[in-house]
Amino acid sequence: MGDDLAGLQAQMGRGMSITLxxxxxxRASRCMWMLAEAGVPYTHVPVSPKDAxxxxxxxxxxxxxxxxxxxxxxxxxxxxxxxxxxxAKRHGGALGxxxxxxxxxxxxxxxxxxxxxxxxxxxxxxxxxxxxxxxxEAAVREGAIKxxxxxxxxxSAALAKGGGWLMGGRFTVADLNAACAVFYLRGAPELLAxxxxxxxxxxxxxxREGFRQMLRLRGNA
Ligand SMILES: N[C@@H](CCC(=O)N[C@@H](CS)C(=O)NCC(=O)O)C(=O)O
Numbered sequence: 001m002g003d004d005l006a007g008l009q010a011q012m013g014r015g016m017s018i019t020l021x022x023x024x025x026x027r028a029s030r031c032m033w034m035l036a037e038a039g040v041p042y043t044h045v046p047v048s049p050k051d052a053x054x055x056x057x058x059x060x061x062x063x064x065x066x067x068x069x070x071x072x073x074x075x076x077x078x079x080x081x082x083x084x085x086x087x088a089k090r091h092g093g094a095l096g097x098x099x100x101x102x103x104x105x106x107x108x109x110x111x112x113x114x115x116x117x118x119x120x121x122x123x124x125x126x127x128x129x130x131x132x133x134x135x136x137e138a139a140v141r142e143g144a145i146k147x148x149x150x151x152x153x154x155x156s157a158a159l160a161k162g163g164g165w166l167m168g169g170r171f172t173v174a175d176l177n178a179a180c181a182v183f184y185l186r187g188a189p190e191l192l193a194x195x196x197x198x199x200x201x202x203x204x205x206x207x208r209e210g211f212r213q214m215l216r217l218r219g220n221a
Contacts, residue, residue: 018042021058022067023049024217027080030180031068032217034084036210037176038091081110081177088173095172105167109174113181116151120144121184128187145191156197164201171205179205 020035022028023046035042045057052058053065061069062078069076070083072090077083085106088096097103127141155178158166166174182202185191192199205211215221 016073019045019071021045021047021061021069021071022052023047024214025219025221026067027180028068029214029218030080030177031070031083031087033180033210033214034087034092034095034173034176036213037095037208038087038093040087040091080180081114084173084177085110088176092173094170095176097172098168102168102172106172106174106177109166110177112151112154113178116154117148117178117181118184120147120151121181124148124188124191125184125186141188145188148185148191149194152191152195152198155201156195159197159201164204171208175201175205179211 018035018040020028020031020042022031024032026049032044047055047058047067049067052067055065058065058067058069061071061076064078066078068080068083069078070086071077072086075086077086085096088106089103090096097106121144123140123144127136127138127144155166163169165171166178179202182192182198183206192202
């Protein structure tokens with residue numbers, strides 16, 4: 001992205017207030033992490049996922065009836081990773097893409113995190129920590145863990161090539177969004193341990209003050 005375009009976007013974003021809908025124990029936490037990294041003040045409207053489909057404020061902003069939703073001026077956005085890309089581009093400085101190529105890479109890693117990593121990582125979370133033990137299915141968990149070897153191998157390779165970060169040799173929204181999907185693997189530490197480079201990168205991402213701040217909002221869970 002050229003300096004002119006980035007400057008114009010920053011100018012457009014200045015002065016417009018941001019509101020984030022969704023409790024910290026939902027995918028809104030991803031946006032809380034991003035907003036903390038960018039140092040952007042915002043109003044928080046804590047809508048629980050169980051109320052999202054019937055909350056008229058959400059219905060007016062997200063036809064899917066889900067959180068998170070972020071508004072900035074007239075703009076209403078749903079999809080946690082897309083929200084983070086927006087925050088990074090408009091307010092994130094070096095956290096966002098510096099060139100058109102980096103913009104494409106950030107989108108690529110975000111779509112990859114949503115499609116290649118999140119669905120199976122979510123299964124691992126549900127079948128280790130979220131569901132009551134009697135509803136957890138070892139076969140579902142093991143199947144998901146097996147499939148996750150391929151995308152985790154892809155992160156390892158990208159980190160080796162990229163100097164420890166997914167793009168631009170620095171921590172960016174690409175790392176943040178991907179790490180949000182890896183967060184679902186907290187019930188399977190043995191899986192991450194099988195990918196030392198990913199474990200080390202994830203440790204660096206989650207040692208950041210922005211992540212710690214988000215975790216405190218979740219009650220450290
Ligand atoms: N792909 C969406 C998923 C959003 C989503 O599933 N949100 C959950 C909370 S984490 C929700 O609002 N669930 C309520 C429902 O489905 O009724 C995103 O990443 O933002």
